[in-house]
Amino acid sequence: MASIVERPKKDGTVTYQVKWRQDGGWQTENFSDDGQADQFKKLVEAHGNRWPHGWVRGKGFVEEPSIPGDVPWVEYGTRYINRLTGIDERTREDYLRELRIHLSLLQHVDAAGREHPATVCNVTQDDVTDWVRVEEKGEPDPDGLEKWARRPADPKSIANRHGLMFCIFQAAVEATPQLRTTNPCKRTNLPRVDDHVDEEMCFLExxxxxxxxxxxxxxxxxxxxxxxxxxxxxxxxxxxxxxxxxxxxxxxxxxxxxxxxxxxxxxxxxxxxxxxxxxxxxxxxxxxxxxxxxxxxxxxxxxxxxxxxxxxxxxxxxxxxxxxxxxxxxxxxxxxxxxxxxxxxxxxxxxxxxxxxxxxxxxxxxxxxxxxxxxxxxxxxxxxxxxxxxxxxxxxxxxxxxxxxxxxxxxxxxx
Known part of the structure; x- marks a missing residue:
């Protein structure tokens, strides 16, 4: 369930923050009017504690030109994973969890700097780069100091998730009819796996x-x-x-x-x-x-x-x-x-x-x-x-x- 938190400002005004958990992390949206906050809270709950379709954080409902045959990113990724052959069900479940918790953080930012829900057709190379940065930074828990709603990902985990993302977009490139002409993951500059010390591996004499x-x-x-x-x-x-x-x-x-x-x-x-x-x-x-x-x-x-x-x-x-x-x-x-x-x-x-x-x-x-x-x-x-x-x-x-x-x-x- 979503909740509304009043946040007084120094100038005496109050911001009404709608807060809810989605895919293991905290999501928030701010309003200056409690009525608008309550209305948005009901929209979030009506969408299963998820961002309302077409809503852009900080902007509201923003229309974007539709692309024929386009599909929401998570929906297309789910369909791709469920159709994979040659893998066991445990692996399929792991892929779906990665999509639900991490790959769902992918967003599309248009030329005007406005955020839009990611679809299989609107994502660009810059959007994938922004996703890598989101994975690197993690998400601090708004309710606790030095706590995480979603911990920063290590380079190896980012590379593995990016590999799954690449395969999903490549399926869209090779689809009939073709949904994309290029794979936005193709030239991503991923963090180097050897930039951190692997403290887990232990060698015994x-x-x-x-x-x-x-x-x-x-x-x-x-x-x-x-x-x-x-x-x-x-x-x-x-x-x-x-x-x-x-x-x-x-x-x-x-x-x-x-x-x-x-x-x-x-x-x-x-x-x-x-x-x-x-x-x-x-x-x-x-x-x-x-x-x-x-x-x-x-x-x-x-x-x-x-x-x-x-x-x-x-x-x-x-x-x-x-x-x-x-x-x-x-x-x-x-x-x-x-x-x-x-x-x-x-x-x-x-x-x-x-x-x-x-x-x-x-x-x-x-x-x-x-x-x-x-x-x-x-x-x-x-x-x-x-x-x-x-x-x-x-x-x-x-x-x-x-x-x-x-x-x-x-x-x-x-x-």
Whole structure:
């Protein structure tokens, strides 16, 4: 529901502010007359606590020439997302949420500087740039100091949302009949992803991991942690492994990643998890196993049928992330910190740690990309490329070996 707040001014006059929540953020409009404020409040409520169609903030109802076949931006984006194929329902729900909360902030500003509701046809490149700035700045909560109605977005989140926006506009460009001739997202100057410090990623040295692992007293849980750091597999992949995924009889023992746990759409299956394909096409892969992982795999596969989960709890069920994280991993990290561990690793940091160990051993990034199941080498480079500095000495030695050999003189011929 919308509300009206009286805001006295220094000159003795009063401004009547209509205030309501829309898409997770606060929206406001100011009036000098309480009757006008009450009328606008009723309009907002009649539109489902949204800006009335055709109303421009600070201007009122402003007419703009209509474009044949034009559609409101959010309506067109919703239609596009609902028609996507090849994605699971959880991903579709995530896209719709991004559209509803973030992409809906897109507005069109005409040549006179007036704001208009965004449509799939009226948005310009400048409008997209303005949207990027809105995402960067966030929205302070008008009711509280140092609080946010909508927090500033980090560069990676902006880039991901801009990618979804690009695809929606591109669909309008390629539509029949064509709704747009150009994509307004094509030349957007996005904030650099590397302009901020990524404080989430944590890399453990071998002795640091050993200090955490020593605090995991459940041997089955310890084996699963060793498996994660030893293979670099995602939690959802490792906990979904079955005995039939193992190949321990060949000269090169391996495990096949064929499935992963996925969270169901809200309201579907009670928001529980279900087995589905891995994250991307290249995430369906075969991972070579070291002798330590082979020993763990043999121990857990012995006496089990092919369809049994490889890693199971003491009750014989597959491990759930919340169970493992809260009952096994977090307590172990907390004890290790109390005994002097200088880091606070998350469970997913075992995957990052695995990569750091491989890079430290001189394994090239393309091989790491394949092992991790990254769809693109660019993902691997962007995330872990800075760790390759550990190979600087080897690079310098190689360059020196080449440059140190005198070049043959011109005109001389071998005898």
């Amino acid at each position: 071998r002795d640091e991991y050993a200090r955490v692992a020593a605090e995991i007293t459940d041997p089955d849980a310890r084996d699963l942690a060793d498996w994660l750091v030893g293979t670099g597999m995602r939690w959802g992949e490792a906990s979904a492994l079955k005995v039939s995924d193992l190949n321990l009889t060949s000269d090169r023992p391996s495990v096949s990643v064929q499935r992963a746990w996925k969270k169901a759409k809200k309201g579907s299956l009670g928001g529980s998890f279900f087995l589905g394909p891995p994250k991307t096409k290249k995430a369906r892969r075969i991972i070579a196993l070291a002798p330590a992982q082979v020993e763990v795999a043999r121990r857990h596969a012995t006496g089990r049928s092919h369809d049994d989960y490889l890693f199971r709890t003491a009750t014989g069920r597959h491990w759930r992330h919340s169970n493992f994280y809260h009952r096994k991993w977090q307590p172990a990290v907390r004890l290790a910190i109390e005994k002097g561990l200088p880091k606070r690793p998350r469970l997913h940091d075992l995957r990052h740690t695995h990569v750091a160990w491989l890079i430290g051993a001189g394994i090239p990034l393309p091989a790491i990309q394949i092992r991790l199941g990254h769809e693109s080498i660019q993902t691997t480079v962007d995330r872990y490329g800075h760790l390759v500095r550990s190979l600087d000495d080897d690079i310098i030695t190689a360059v020196e070996a080449v440059m140190g050999v005198p070049a043959p003189r011109a005109g001389l011929r071998a005898v």
